[in-house]
Amino acid sequence: MTRGWFGEFGGRYVPETLVPALEELEDAYNRFRRDPEFRSRLNYYNTQFGGRPTPLYLAGRLTEHAGGARIYLKREDLVHGGAHKFNNVMGQALLASMMGKKRIIAETGAGQHGVAAAIAGAALGLRTEVYMGRKDTERQRLNLIRMELLGAEVHPVDSGSRTLKDAINEALRDWVANVRDTYYLLGSAVGPHPYPTIVREFQSIIGKEIRSQILRAEGRLPDLVVACVGGGSNAIGAFAPFLKDAGVGLLGAQAGGHGIATGHHSAPLVAGEPGVLHGARSMLLQDEDGQIRETTSISAGLDYPSVGPQHSHLLGTGRARYVAVTDEQAMQAFTLLSRLEGIIPALESAHAVHAAVEEARGMPPDAVVVINLSGRGDKDVETAAAYMEGKR
Amino acid sequence: MRRLSEAFSRAASEGRTALISYVMGGDPHPETFLSYARSVAMHSDIVEVGIPFSDPIADGPSIQAAGVRSLASGTRVRQVLDWCSSLSISVPVVVMCYYNTVHRMGEQPFVSELAGSGVSGLIVPDLPLEEGRELRRTCARNAVDNILLASPATGEQRARRIASSTAGFLYVVSRYGTTGEGNSLPEQAVGLVSTYKKISALPVAVGFGISTPDHVSRLAESGADGVVIGSAIVSRIGAGQSFEHVGTFVSALRQATAGKRAVS
Numbered sequence: 001m002t003r004g005w006f007g008e009f010g011g012r013y014v015p016e017t018l019v020p021a022l023e024e025l026e027d028a029y030n031r032f033r034r035d036p037e038f039r040s041r042l043n044y045y046n047t048q049f050g051g052r053p054t055p056l057y058l059a060g061r062l063t064e065h066a067g068g069a070r071i072y073l074k075r076e077d078l079v080h081g082g083a084h085k086f087n088n089v090m091g092q093a094l095l096a097s098m099m100g101k102k103r104i105i106a107e108t109g110a111g112q113h114g115v116a117a118a119i120a121g122a123a124l125g126l127r128t129e130v131y132m133g134r135k136d137t138e139r140q141r142l143n144l145i146r147m148e149l150l151g152a153e154v155h156p157v158d159s160g161s162r163t164l165k166d167a168i169n170e171a172l173r174d175w176v177a178n179v180r181d182t183y184y185l186l187g188s189a190v191g192p193h194p195y196p197t198i199v200r201e202f203q204s205i206i207g208k209e210i211r212s213q214i215l216r217a218e219g220r221l222p223d224l225v226v227a228c229v230g231g232g233s234n235a236i237g238a239f240a241p242f243l244k245d246a247g248v249g250l251l252g253a254q255a256g257g258h259g260i261a262t263g264h265h266s267a268p269l270v271a272g273e274p275g276v277l278h279g280a281r282s283m284l285l286q287d288e289d290g291q292i293r294e295t296t297s298i299s300a301g302l303d304y305p306s307v308g309p310q311h312s313h314l315l316g317t318g319r320a321r322y323v324a325v326t327d328e329q330a331m332q333a334f335t336l337l338s339r340l341e342g343i344i345p346a347l348e349s350a351h352a353v354h355a356a357v358e359e360a361r362g363m364p365p366d367a368v369v370v371i372n373l374s375g376r377g378d379k380d381v382e383t384a385a386a387y388m389e390g391k392r
Numbered sequence: 393m394r395r396l397s398e399a400f401s402r403a404a405s406e407g408r409t410a411l412i413s414y415v416m417g418g419d420p421h422p423e424t425f426l427s428y429a430r431s432v433a434m435h436s437d438i439v440e441v442g443i444p445f446s447d448p449i450a451d452g453p454s455i456q457a458a459g460v461r462s463l464a465s466g467t468r469v470r471q472v473l474d475w476c477s478s479l480s481i482s483v484p485v486v487v488m489c490y491y492n493t494v495h496r497m498g499e500q501p502f503v504s505e506l507a508g509s510g511v512s513g514l515i516v517p518d519l520p521l522e523e524g525r526e527l528r529r530t531c532a533r534n535a536v537d538n539i540l541l542a543s544p545a546t547g548e549q550r551a552r553r554i555a556s557s558t559a560g561f562l563y564v565v566s567r568y569g570t571t572g573e574g575n576s577l578p579e580q581a582v583g584l585v586s587t588y589k590k591i592s593a594l595p596v597a598v599g600f601g602i603s604t605p606d607h608v609s610r611l612a613e614s615g616a617d618g619v620v621i622g623s624a625i626v627s628r629i630g631a632g633q634s635f636e637h638v639g640t641f642v643s644a645l646r647q648a649t650a651g652k653r654a655v656s
Contacts, residue, residue, distance in 0.1 A: 011523050013491050015450045017543040017568060019520050020550070159456060165447065172449045177569035179545060276492045277447060279518075289469045290496030291446040 004193025006313035069367035083375030091202035093120035096183035109164030110301030111143025113187030118150035188231025189308035192279030203237025230302035255297035256324030346375035414622030416458035418467030431639030452572030480510030574601035
């Protein structure tokens with residue numbers, strides 16, 4: 001496979017000013033990933049600071065509710081910061097620090113990546129600035145406050161749809177201007193090469209742990225691994241170590257918003273076409289002229305018109321399947337998991353819970369399904385309350 | 393001889409640097425755009441027409457705002473090409489657009505449309521050397537000059553590859569950052585001109601952050617074959633100035649293209 005390409009997806013579509021920086025990043029990554037000091041420091045942060053490995057929990061009451069396959073939850077909600085974002089951030093922040101960069105910038109949607117970046121920035125003594133769409137600063141206010149408490153500077157973004165896509169635009173503009181001393185800590189498996197690969201590698205710790213934990217618990221590999229897919233970093237991290245195991249099904253849950261038929265959703269893998277945004281060719285929600293469509297989702301973290309290029313490739317080859325889960329279905333799964341298992345999931349992860357329950361229902365009792373529970377839902381309680389209020 | 397090359401030759405024969413003026417297609421409104429574009433074109437050697445894109449990562453606030461104005465009034469890609477068709481009767485036209493606009497139509501159909509609209513050149517700021525090979529071939533087959541950008545971040549080896557792959561002219565980005573006006577001429581701009589003049593067989597034009605007649609005059613004296621002015625024009629349109637006023641500003645830029653001789 002050509003460097004930076006996943007079949008016909010990926011690449012490096014960026015202004016010339018960023019090309020040398022991406023080459024520098026690629027070289028540094030290839031050097032440090034094998035470096036014993038880097039590996040041992042990352043391992044220390046992952047275990048002693050981040051709380052890894054996270055548990056793989058048999059969700060007994062959810063299994064009973066679905067009435068089919070046994071459902072396990074990979075508890076990424078228990079990682080420091082409250083989501084899988086830590087895995088990527090710690091790896092990249094350490095990389096930035098070993099590259100001698102003094103300032104990191106990040107974009108954030110739901111705020112989980114921004115919080116994780118602020119955590120890593122504080123721990124490693126790097127100046128941290130986070131771009132966040134104005135709309136997201138309002139619907140994920142808790143995370144805005146957390147970032148500020150952690151010493152990060154948050155820049156609300158007022159352009160475009162005022163969500164994740166626009167935060168990435170602004171972060172890229174900052175990077176073009178400050179590329180000499182700034183490290184762009186991209187939060188998902190999107191963007192120009194080498195980001196999709198770097199993010200996947202740091203997130204693959206999820207899938208590797210699932211693999212050894214399920215072998216211990218069940219003596220075999222799962223029949224299905226389910227994860228939500230916005231940019232797709234938690235999903236690619238959970239999927240990657242199983243790509244060569246033909247017997248392990250891979251299912252991604254995208255944000256169906258108000259429903260695919262309404263056109264108000266964030267599901268490029270279900271209803272998109274190939275296009276180029278934020279440096280990569282991938283599936284994309286766009287109009288006839290190639291203008292990027294505004295997206296809709298109750299969950300800020302999935303509210304994105306494109307997706308990591310490797311997911312587009314996995315869709316194309318048929319290795320993974322992708323479904324759309326509506327706002328309403330996600331909200332139901334959000335309450336369901338809270339009441340049945342005593343775990344309040346992130347709204348993003350609730351999309352995966354819904355898709356997994358639907359699948360598990362039609363599977364035999366000896367089948368095994370693993371849900372990557374990518375984050376916890378404290379940040380979403382206001383959104384959930386408002387949604388339930390509106391329903392009454 | 394191709395029209396861009398001709399425009400640079402003519403300016404050089406008059407002892408001037410070529411003035412390349414940027415306007416955003418459909419800005420401030422599809423109905424008034426051509427009046428603005430014509431009054432800008434009247435004083436320019438080359439006109440660069442932007443196709444508005446929803447997510448312009450290489451652009452600063454002025455050109456972003458122009459794109460928002462244009463898209464808000466419903467500008468479509470084919471309309472912009474029609475306007476280029478009208479403009480290209482009197483001035484060489486270069487289209488500037490983001491790669492997804494090209495990709496959406498398909499490289500071959502897009503370039504054919506450009507050629508059919510009399511467009512002389514194409515600049516795609518988010519398509520670097522490596523990803524642009526096929527588009528360069530397609531442009532070459534259709535007699536459209538695919539103009540490449542070089543930046544202060546570009547190393548020497550890469551700069552040579554860019555200089556030998558560009559067509560029409562070499563577009564030198566004068567500074568780190570997005571498009572936009574600057575109070576002072578970017579420090580490295582003059583140095584970049586002499587560096588790139590040494591390695592480029594084609595004319596060297598400088599853009600980003602160049603916004604006053606004084607900047608133009610200084611770059612003319614540094615030996616730049618062309619200067620690109622975008623945000624300074626577009627922000628005047630955005631501020632509601634009449635097309636006559638905008639034309640007067642461009643005319644002042646034009647006066648400065650001969651360097652100090654014209655300013656004094």
